[in-house]
Amino acid sequence: MAVRPKDLWRKIRSHLGTTVEHPVSPAGRELRARIKDPGVKKSVSVCPYCAVGCSQLVYHRDGRIIDIEGNPDSPINAGTLCPKGSATYGMVVSPHRLAKVRYRRPYSREWEELPLETAMDMIAERVKKVREESWEEEDGRGRRLSRSMAVASIGGAAIDNEENYLITKLFHSLGFVRITNQARI
Amino acid sequence: MPGLGITYGRGGATTNLMDLQNADCIIIQGSNMAEAHPVGFRHPMIAREKGATLIHVDPRYTRTSAMCDIYAPIRAGSDIAFLGGLINYVIENERYFRDYVLNYTNAATLISEDFRDADPAGLFSGWDEEKQEYDPTSWRYEGMPLRYAAVGGSQGAIFGEAGEGEDHAGELHAGRPRPNDQTLQHPRCVFQILKRHFARYTPEMVERITGCPKEKFLQIAETICENSGRDKTTAFVYSVGWTQHSKGVQVIRAAAILQLLLGNVGRPGGGVLALRGHATIQGSTDIATLYDVLPGYIPMPDVAKNHNTWRDYVETETAEAGWWSYFPQYAASLMKAWYGEHFDPKDGKLFDHFPRISGDHSYYPTLMAMKDGEVKGCFVFGQNFAVGGPHAKLARDGIRNLDWIVVLDAFEIETATAWKLDGVDPEECGTEVFLMPSALVSEKDGSFTQTQRLLQWHDKAVDPPGDARSDAWFVFHLGRRLKELYADSDDPRDTLIKALKWDYPTQGPHDEPDIESILKEIGGYRTDTGKPVGGFAELKDDGSTACGGWIYSGVFAGGVNQARRRKPWQRQDLVALEWGWAWPMNRRILYNRASADPEGKPWSERKRYVWWDGERWTGRDVPDFEATKPPSYRPGPEDRGVDAIPGDGPFIMQGDGKGWLFAPVGLKDGPLPVHYEPVESPVPNLLYAQQRDPTARLFFRPDNPYNLPEDPRFPHVVTTYRLTEHHTSGAMSRWIPWLGELQPELFAEIPPELAAEEGVRNADWVTIETSRGKIHARALVSDRMPVFRFDGRKIYQIGLPYHWGPNGVVKGDVVNDLVPVSLEPNVAIHEAKAFTANLKRGRL
Structure with a gap:
């Protein structure tokens, strides 16, 4: 049941409770976004910002995102997005985005680049080393602890459930208990 | 927050954004919804179009205020005084929903003779001046044993909010009713205690403390009373304007109590909607990356509790009544999901190697431990705490004292650059930094759990740029490397990492782990066939099921990713049961059995939602109740588990099936909310001698x-x-x-x-x-x-x-x-x- 643009505008007007002019000129209304071009695909996503959970439509072609809009099917946002949600596209294509590992040596003034696999190996080695150096098998009263308090994990409210799950599963199995995120319960 | 968890049984929002459209009145307090959750605000606006009255109570006049019918200014930090005033108004003027209060809350229950209320000193009975903490023994229901099998953190938490270890109502059992007075007249019944406690929160006092003019306060009080009852409902909406206080839990408690008195919980257009601040902040407590709970609010093993062996742990945490009675099923299934054939629930020996907590290892103590040199390494997954948390300078100083930090982010955030901030000479800072480029949401598969407990799946549209990867990729491949590094170890301390089940299928040129297989594991499956379970009622404690997060059990029911359902809203009821999937079991309004009267009939035609049709519970939502338990059902003293919950007990996570006006256990700062000034305040506390929350x-x-x-x-x-x-x-x-x-x-x-x-x-x-x-x-x-x-x-x-x-x-x-x-x-x-x-x- 697609809503025709005319009806949609009537609906918006009724929601606003005012009789404002249509914000787009009649000529402008005839323009069609690139999302209608041949070869453009559409995926469904969720807005990364607040917890309202607006559904987004991600348009992409040849492995590149070309537009992100509100999903009209969602009972939560019914096609709308706020200024942040509308800027999701700007975040994805931002020239400031990182695409290489940045590494800063101790006492260095500079970033260096590292190959991803090298960085992963280095991190794994550091985890192993600090874990071995800081292991607590039991406390002063002989109670079993089986842990290391020297590694912390911070964050979780902006990443996926499945990612949080892997973090808690792996880190607890390594004996790490300083695990925390933005939530307080 | 335990504000909701202790009062109702679960910490999640009781309702959802769409349901606000059913409200006759919406009071937004502690939230600037129009600006901080702008799209969510369309639902109150639709309610207003349909005739609802909108109220905003806030220290600032904002765009939310501008769109509401009534705006009441209050001084920041005075919310309990305002809400206490409303509670007093409702009780004094006998505007409470008597049938609801009598049947669905603990109003009639008698409290111990030892209980003393907080006035005028501002301290309840049980205060230990030396330890600066309460002994809550005197807050208990009359006849409750002093020590009982506890449900602890788990129960506190399903709650969504960790309560205190041994301090939950294990022995509360509806089949063994406590002394009570159905006339609500006994001086020690909860209702009378509540009445006396809030009597000093007069309209005049509300004005003096909060600065809200008395007339405005009375207008709001009258409006919410007029819009509550059999035919009408009022909803409350809050956000961190309520939580970020030294007494934040009690602010929410105050609203939760008020909603019980007005009979607005579990009903369409009612409830308490918590607006969370991040895309999956609810998910990050459900599938917790927190120090004190495991996924599904399973409490972390703790040296301070009787958690020595697997048997001790399970016995300590298993409740006698309600859904926490099945703790052995949940916990054994979690261990099976993590350690597969290496975990045998019969002996539970692997549990000996599981780490234990021994105090508060949460965010702030961890920051201080960083600064004090006790933490050496730190992983950061999408949190910019060098800026985003309180006392951020302390955080940056902490980061600069680490040996190494790994930051996964899409941008060069401050948390990765503490070594060159605050005028620090980088050559003085020895922290090694790995800044790992991360994928954004549209570049990976996965699910978020938004503000109303709703899981929504997002599809990967494209690959992330260059070496950017998902956090799942990072954790999976880090785990894979570590398992290799420890593969030949025979040191007992490496037992768990060796036992870790870490065999997710991978795909694509970068060996991305298959995210749906992770969600399937969270939702639970049979270990013999690998088939997903339909819900947590199917979980077993004998090792025949694995389930990574029991409250999400059912999310893969029928082998279908239920979080990925996207039936357009125009083609379904406003409840939208086929859009995404809400825990528990796709229930959209919690405690919705309360939308019917004790006999199971709708309170009114207008507020029909879930009802008993003579054979089963039915209606617009998935009933938050056993489907075929009749309203007349009464448990016997020996009944266990959900069988101990009566047919008229909508609050099924509470041992007595009731909403808690008075919290006999579970909170550190008192059984009832008290107005205290913020820790830092320019004014004295006008109500009590005690200036601030004594337990802050x-x-x-x-x-x-x-x-x-x-x-x-x-x-x-x-x-x-x-x-x-x-x-x-x-x-x-x-x-x-x-x-x-x-x-x-x-x-x-x-x-x-x-x-x-x-x-x-x-x-x-x-x-x-x-x-x-x-x-x-x-x-x-x-x-x-x-x-x-x-x-x-x-x-x-x-x-x-x-x-x-x-x-x-x-x-x-x-x-x-x-x-x-x-x-x-x-x-x-x-x-x-x-x-x-x-x-x-x-x-x-």
Whole structure:
């Protein structure tokens, strides 16, 4: 049941409770976004910002995102997005985005680049080393602890459930208990 | 928050955004919904179109206020006084929903003879001056044993909010009713205690404390009473304006109590909607990355509890009545999901190697441990805590004292650059930094759990750029490497990592783990066939099921990713049961059995939602109740588990099936809310001798000084807030030119009278200082900041959006450098919504 643009505008007007002019000129209304071009695909996503959970439509072609809009099917946002949600596209294509590992040596003034696999190996080695150096098998009263308090994990409210799950599963199995995120319960 | 968890049984929002459209009245307090959750605000606006009255109660006049029918200004930090006044109004004027209160709450239950209320000192019975904490024994129901099998953190938490270990109502059991008085007249029944407790919260006192004019308060009180009852419902909406206080849990408790008195919980257009701040902040507590709970609010093994062996752990945490009676099933299934054939629930030996907690290892103690050199390495997954948390300077100092930090982010956030901030010479800072480029949401598969417990799947559209990867990729491949490094170890300390089941299928050129297979594991499956289970009722304690997060059990029912359902809203009921999947078991309004009367009939035709049709519960939502348990069912004293919950007990997570007006166990700062001033306040507490929450957690360290109450050097109240155009620490917004252009610069919103006193004109620079630090901001002189008269004195408030930092395309000072680490006792949330500061013209 697609809503025709005319009806949609009537609906918006009724929601606003005012009789404002249509914000787009009649000529402008005839323009069609690139999302209608041949070869453009559409995926469904969720807005990364607040917890309202607006559904987004991600348009992409040849492995590149070309537009992100509100999903009209969602009972939560019914096609709308706020200024942040509308800027999701700007975040994805931002020239400031990182695409290489940045590494800063101790006492260095500079970033260096590292190959991803090298960085992963280095991190794994550091985890192993600090874990071995800081292991607590039991406390002063002989109670079993089986842990290391020297590694912390911070964050979780902006990443996926499945990612949080892997973090808690792996880190607890390594004996790490300083695990925390933005939530307080 | 345990505010909801202790009162109703689960910490999640009781209702959902769409259901606000069914409300006759919506009161938004502690939230600037129109600006901080703008799209969510369309639902109150639709309700208003349909005739609902909208009320905004807030220290600032905002766009939310502008769109509401009634705006009431209150001084930041005075919410309990306001809500206590409403509770008093409802009771004194006999406007409570008597049938609901009598049947669905603990109003009639008698409390121990030893209980003493908080007035006038402001301390309940059980206060231990030396330990600075309560012994809650005297708060218990009459006849409740002193020590009982506990349900502890788990129960506290399903709650969504960790309660205290042994302090939950294990022995509460509806089949063994406690002494009670159905006439509600006994002086020791909860109702009379409540009545006496809130009697001092008169309209006059509300005006004196909060600054809200008495007439405005009375107008609101009358409006919510008129819009509650059989035919009408009122909803409450809140956000961190309620939680970020040294008594945040009790603020929410106050609203939760009020909603029970008005009979608004579990019914369409009612309830308490918590607006969370991050895309999956609900998910990150459900599938917890927290120190004290495992997924599904399973409590972390703790040396302070009887958790020595698997058997001890399970026995300690298993409740006698309600859904926490099945703890053995949940916990064994979790262990099977993590360790597969290496975990045998018969002996549970592998559990001996599981790590234990021994105190508070949460965020703030961890920051201090970083600074003190006890933490060596740190992983950061999408949290910019060098800017985004209170006392951010302490966080940056902590980071600079680490041996190494691994930051996964899409941008060069401040948390990765502490070594070159604050004027530090990088050559003095030995922290090794790995800044790993991360994928954004549209570049990976996965699910978020949004504010109303709703899981929504997002599809991967494209590959992330260059070496950017998902956090799942990072954790999976880090785990794979570590398993290899430990493969040959025979050291007992490496037993768990060797046993870890880490065999997710991978795909694509980068060997991305298959995310649906992870969700399937969270939702649970049979270990023999691998088939997904239909829900947590199917979980077993004999090792035949594995389930990574029992409250999400059912999310893969029938082998279908239920979180990926996307039936358009136009083609289904407003409840939208086929859009995504809500825990538990796709129930959209919790405790919805309360939408029917004790006999199972709708309270009114207008508010029909879930009802008993003679054979089963049915209606517009999935019943939050056993489907075929008749309203007349009464448990016997020997019944266990859900069989111990009566047919008229809608609060199925509570041992007695009732909503808790009075919390006999589970909270550290009292069984009832009390108005205390914020830790830092320019005024005295007018209601009690006790100035602040006596159990608030303070850290007396040289690097965390506090402003004393009524300190003339810090006369103004600061309240921090969000803008529409930025997000928390700015990590996902200060790098986007569009948003930077819309909100380019930090400002301080101040009232014209304060500006005149300090000689400040609009857009002048001002310096705002606390004993932690100072910041510079442009003044935004605005009538939107109310000025309060407090016993003849003027109290000014300063509003500060906290999104800026030194990196990004728009930069500014870090507002969180001003905020103290002063924490709420139950959940350790900080007090950023009310603290004191001074303000001077210029950049001093």
